Structures are given as structure tokens and as C-alpha cells.
Amino acid sequence: MSDPVVVAVGATKRYGEVLGLNGFTATFPPGITGLVGPNGAGKSTFFRVLAGQLHLDAGSLSILGRPAAEPVRSHHEVGYCPESPALYDWMTAERFLSTLLRLDGFEAEEARTRTDRALREVGLEQVRDRRLAGFSRGMRQRVKIAQALAHDPALLLLDEPLNALDPVGRVRLLDLFARLAESGRHIIVSSHVLYEVERLTDQIVMVSNGRAIAAGDLHQIRDLIDRRPHTVELTTASPRALGQELAGWTDVTDVSFPGPERVVAQTRAPDTFYRALGELARSGRIPVRGVQGMDDNLEAVFRLLTEQP
Amino acid sequence: MTIAAPRYRLTSVEREPRWKRVRVIVLEGLMRRLGALNIVLLVLGSLIVGLEVVLFTTPGLAQLISGGHGVALSSFATPYESIVYLLLATMLTASAGASSVAGDVADRSITLYLSRPITPADYLFGKGAAVGLVLLIFFVVPGIAGCLFAFFVGNVSITLAVTAMGAFVGVGLLAVVLLTGLALMLSSLTRRPLFAGAAIFGVLVSAEILADLIQSATGSNQALYVSPIEDLLAVAQSLFGVTPSISATGALGVVLGIAVATGAVAYLRVQRVEVVQ
Numbered sequence: 004m005s006d007p008v009v010v011a012v013g014a015t016k017r018y019g020e021v022l023g024l025n026g027f028t029a030t031f032p033p034g035i036t037g038l039v040g041p042n043g044a045g046k047s048t049f050f051r052v053l054a055g056q057l058h059l060d061a062g063s064l065s066i067l068g069r070p071a072a073e074p075v076r077s078h079h080e081v082g083y084c085p086e087s088p089a090l091y092d093w094m095t096a097e098r099f100l101s102t103l104l105r106l107d108g109f110e111a112e113e114a115r116t117r118t119d120r121a122l123r124e125v126g127l128e129q130v131r132d133r134r135l136a137g138f139s140r141g142m143r144q145r146v147k148i149a150q151a152l153a154h155d156p157a158l159l160l161l162d163e164p165l166n167a168l169d170p171v172g173r174v175r176l177l178d179l180f181a182r183l184a185e186s187g188r189h190i191i192v193s194s195h196v197l198y199e200v201e202r203l204t205d206q207i208v209m210v211s212n213g214r215a216i217a218a219g220d221l222h223q224i225r226d227l228i229d230r231r232p233h234t235v236e237l238t239t240a241s242p243r244a245l246g247q248e249l250a251g252w253t254d255v256t257d258v259s260f261p262g263p264e265r266v267v268a269q270t271r272a273p274d275t276f277y278r279a280l281g282e283l284a285r286s287g288r289i290p291v292r293g294v295q296g297m298d299d300n301l302e303a304v305f306r307l308l309t310e311q312p
Numbered sequence: 313m314t315i316a317a318p319r320y321r322l323t324s325v326e327r328e329p330r331w332k333r334v335r336v337i338v339l340e341g342l343m344r345r346l347g348a349l350n351i352v353l354l355v356l357g358s359l360i361v362g363l364e365v366v367l368f369t370t371p372g373l374a375q376l377i378s379g380g381h382g383v384a385l386s387s388f389a390t391p392y393e394s395i396v397y398l399l400l401a402t403m404l405t406a407s408a409g410a411s412s413v414a415g416d417v418a419d420r421s422i423t424l425y426l427s428r429p430i431t432p433a434d435y436l437f438g439k440g441a442a443v444g445l446v447l448l449i450f451f452v453v454p455g456i457a458g459c460l461f462a463f464f465v466g467n468v469s470i471t472l473a474v475t476a477m478g479a480f481v482g483v484g485l486l487a488v489v490l491l492t493g494l495a496l497m498l499s500s501l502t503r504r505p506l507f508a509g510a511a512i513f514g515v516l517v518s519a520e521i522l523a524d525l526i527q528s529a530t531g532s533n534q535a536l537y538v539s540p541i542e543d544l545l546a547v548a549q550s551l552f553g554v555t556p557s558i559s560a561t562g563a564l565g566v567v568l569g570i571a572v573a574t575g576a577v578a579y580l581r582v583q584r585v586e587v588v589q
Contacts, residue, residue: 108327
């Protein structure tokens with residue numbers, strides 16, 4: 004297995020009495036990893052610590068094998084797109100990117116070339132001479148992404164990168180991130196809009212209250228939670244008969260009827276449940292027209308892990 | 313709007329040395345600090361220095377003003393003895409230095425600096441150099457121009473002109489170190505540039521008022537050490553051949569002590585600066 008890109012061990016960050024990170028422990032493998040969790044879960048704090056903008060109170064973080072406390076060495080290889088819309092508003096888009104590239108240590112000609120390319124990549128080449136103060140939120144978002152990738156970093160930290168973008172822009176940037184990953188970049192991308200992350204990767208770290216509550220492949224995480232109640236919606240012409248049947252199964256904890264021809268069952272053992280359901284369908288005793296696992300998306304997994312209703 | 317697919321290669325590009333990265337911070341900082349207000353203050357300061365040097369070093373005029381004495385090194389010290397000039401210097405320090413760190417924290421653009429391969433020391437040095445350059449223009453350039461004027465137009469000897477230039481450079485550098493350190497420290501202690509500006513102006517002016525009050529009450533010149541401006545004035549007077557009210561060596565020690573202490577506090581603050589949204 005390849006070396007991890009980022010390793011966090013017991014990372015703790017306090018804001019006074021509030022814990023931004025609370026013993027955050029996780030390993031981020033190569034490729035794209037989604038950092039998912041609700042607002043205030045600690046995603047941005049984690050990114051800002053990685054970017055060297057916040058200092059840990061306890062624990063440790065390493066980026067590409069180096070301690071995160073070595074910003075000069077790490078930052079050549081890290082591109083950070085912060086959630087905050089802060090830019091140097093008095094500059095034009097071109098000068099802004101060029102200045103940051105000079106701060107990265109690129110000589111003037113190289114900085115110009117990279118500025119051109121980055122502006123092209125995010126679709127801002129037409130407004131390169133406009134001052135950033137006049138940019139819309141979506142345009143500012145794209146400038147932030149451009150500055151994060153312009154210096155060709157090995158690792159991109161993208162904090163809610165799709166905020167304020169229109170649907171077309173979102174799709175195109177998701178495509179851009181996927182291509183960056185294909186070309187060997189590692190990306191850690193956060194979002195509280197779970198379907199966006201789901202479109203990018205199956206590799207996720209779920210965070211809640213400053214802690215990593217689950218990490219790994221989305222399907223593996225689902226396996227981990229299979230011991231917990233799992234909700235399945237069944238479509239049938241005989242809901243009463245199916246409900247009675249399901250209620251008799253040992254691992255089914257709840258049966259409800261949310262609508263005509265629909266039965267929702269909750270089970271503690273999905274594997275056993277699906278096996279028994281297959282046998283029931285094959286027997287033909289009760290016709291079942293449709294089966295929909297209601298926990299098949301990231302949102303549901305997250306709800307289960309955080310025990311939200 | 314189109315977004316083209318990137319074609320990346322993992323290549324290693326030679327990076328420029330650290331000092332060139334710092335130079336970018338200096339130049340950007342300098343550009344921001346050359347706004348309308350600071351330009352006005354620079355022009356006013358230059359006018360005062362220019363006017364006083366011309367008045368006190370032009371033959372005839374100098375003798376008229378100084379009661380028959382000729383042009384001497386002390387003739388060039390007059391700007392530093394002008395309350396208006398020192399007030400302008402204080403205002404320029406507050407105006408140019410207030411936002412140096414606080415402004416970046418306030419608009420959170422410091423996050424972009426800190427995500428680059430620069431250390432807190434690089435950042436602080438770059439910011440300090442930008443403020444310092446503005447102050448250097450104020451303190452040194454008009455003085456040197458005045459000395460050249462005195463040499464070419466006022467028939468001042470080359471020895472006197474060069475000595476006066478050296479004094480302007482010496483005092484100017486000392487003023488820059490003192491005021492930049494103070495400005496950086498106070499700017500790093502708040503995220504509101506307005507507060508930082510008020511603090512810079514307030515500290516310098518209130519220290520001056522306090523020194524005067526204590527001096528009046530006790531009759532002792534030792535009280536003047538309390539004011540950084542009086543300390544600077546004492547060193548300037550000494551360099552320009554005027555006997556200061558307090559020991560120039562002691563005043564120099566106080567100025568350098570303040571510069572080192574404020575610089576250290578600013579460094580420690582920037583090292584620990586965190587941007588919490």
C-alpha cells in the first residue's frame with residue numbers, strides 16, 4: 004500500500020473553551036479523499052492546521068511524510084483553497100496569482116506562464132485584468148482554486164471548493180479535480196453537501212464534533228455499520244402480508260407503512276435480511292416489486308454514524 | 313465560461329532564494345502604503361525639511377535668521393526640532409504602519425501569505441521593510457536633497473554637506489528602526505487597523521506629553537527619556553552638533569532597546585498569529 008498523504012494522530016485544537024479538533028485521528032491515503040461532516044464539525048480547522056495557519060494544542064499532523072509544523076518545506080507541495088473569501092482585493096486576478104507564485108519562489112517569467120495556465124483552467128482568462136474587488140462570489144471561488152493549483156502542488160487542500168458556484172461550474176470543477184487526481188495529485192476535499200463528495204471519491208473521512216468518526220472506503224464504512232439498524236424500503240402489492248412476514252424475522256426491529264404499497268423495515272443484520280428477502284421473493288408467497296436500501300447514500304451513513312434522527 | 317482540462321506533470325522547478333520571496337512582500341507592502349494620505353504626509357515632510365534647509369543654509373538668509381552666525385552643521389538639525397515635522401512623522405508612522413499586520417488579519421488575506429513557503433520571520437521582515445522604506449523616504453530623502461541644495465546653491469562646503477548627509481542618514485535609520493518596531497508591534501496586537509493606528513499615534517504623543525509633564529513637575533530632564541521622540545531628538549541633536557537636553561548615548565540606548573523589544577514582541581505575536589473565522 005502507498006504511503007499515506009496526511010496522518011493525524013490525536014490532533015487537538017482549542018478555541019478558548021470550544022474544541023475545534025478533539026483528538027482527531029485519521030490517515031488520508033493517496034488520491035482523492037473526501038472530508039465530510041456538518042458545518043462546525045472541524046473540517047476547516049483541520050485544513051487550517053494543515054496549511055500552517057493554526058497551531059495544534061496537542062497531537063501531531065504530518066503532510067507527505069513531514070511534520071505540518073515545517074511550513075516552508077511543506078508549502079511548496081501543498082495548495083490550499085480556503086473556505087474564506089479573502090483575497091487581495093486591490094489586485095487584478097492576474098497580478099494576484101502572479102504575486103502568490105512569486106511568493107512560492109517562481110521567477111517572473113515562470114510565474115506569468117503559470118498564471119496564464121491557472122486562469123485558463125478555472126475559466127477566468129477573460130477577466131484577468133479586472134480587480135478582484137469586483138468579482139462575484141463564484142468568480143472569487145475560482146480564483147481561490149486557481150491559486151491553490153497554480154504552483155503544481157502534490158497535495159491540494161480544498162475547503163468547500165464548490166460553494167457559491169453555479170451547477171455547471173460545479174460539474175466542471177468536479178471534472179477538473181478528477182483529472183488532477185488522475186495526473187498524480189492528491190486531493191483532500193471537504194464538503195457538507197455529501198453528494199458532491201460522493202461524485203468524486205469513495206474514499207472518505209467522516210468528521211463530527213472535531214473527531215474522525217469513520218474513515219476508509221464508503222462501502223467499508225457501510226459494512227462497519229451493518230451491525231446497526233439498516234433501513235430498507237420495499238414496494239409490494241400486499242403491504243400488510245409483507246409487514247406481518249417481516250415482523251416475524253428475528254433481526255427486524257421495526258416495520259412501518261409510509262404509503263400505499265410501501266413497507267419500510269429496519270434490520271440489525273442486513274446480510275441475513277437480504278438473504279431471507281431473496282428466499283421470500285423466490286418462494287413467490289408475497290410479491291415484492293422493489294427493494295431500496297435507504298442507507299445507500301453518504302448522507303444516510305453519516306446520519307447513522309452521528310446518530311442523528 | 314470554459315474550464316479546460318489541465319495537463320499536469322509532476323516536475324521539480326528551481327525556486328528562487330528566500331530573499332527574493334521576501335522582496336515580493338516588501339514591494340507589495342510598499343505599493344499599498346503609498347496611498348494618498350501617506351503621499352500627502354511625505355510631501356509635507358519634504359516641504360518642511362526643504363524649506364528649513366534652504367532658510368538655514370542659504371548665505372544671507374542663514375545669517376539673517378541665525379543672528380549673524382554662518383552656516384554650521386547645527387543649521388541642518390532644524391527639521392528635527394520642529395514640532396510639526398515630528399508630528400507629521402508620528403502621523404505617517406500611524407498611517408503606514410497600522411495596517412501592516414492588522415490589515416492582513418482583518419481581511420483574512422494573511423491566510424494566503426501563510427499558505428505560502430514563507431516563515432513568520434520572512435513575513436514580518438517584509439512588512440517591516442515596507443513600512444520602513446516609507447519612513448526612510450520621509451526621514452532621509454528630503455534631508456539629502458537639502459544637503460545637495462546647500463552644497464550646489466548655498467556654497468556650503470563639501471565636508472559640511474557630506475557630514476550633514478551622514479547625520480540625516482544616521483538619524484533617519486534610527487528613526488526607521490524605532491518607529492517601524494513600534495508600528496509592527498502595535499499592529500500585530502490587534503486585528504483592527506484603526507485601533508493600531510490610534511495606538512501608535514497615542515503611544516508616541518502621550519509619552520511625549522507625559523515626559524513634558526514630569527519634566528515640568530520635577531524640573532529634571534531625565535524625564536525626557538520616557539518619550540521615544542525626545543530620545544530620537546537627543547540623538548539627532550548630538551549628530552548635528554547641538555547639545556541635547558539628555559545624554560545622547562543614553563537616548564540611543566533607549567531607542568535601540570525599544571526597537572529590539574517591540575520587534576521581539578511583534579515576532580512572537582506573528583509566530584502565534586492564527587486566523588480564526
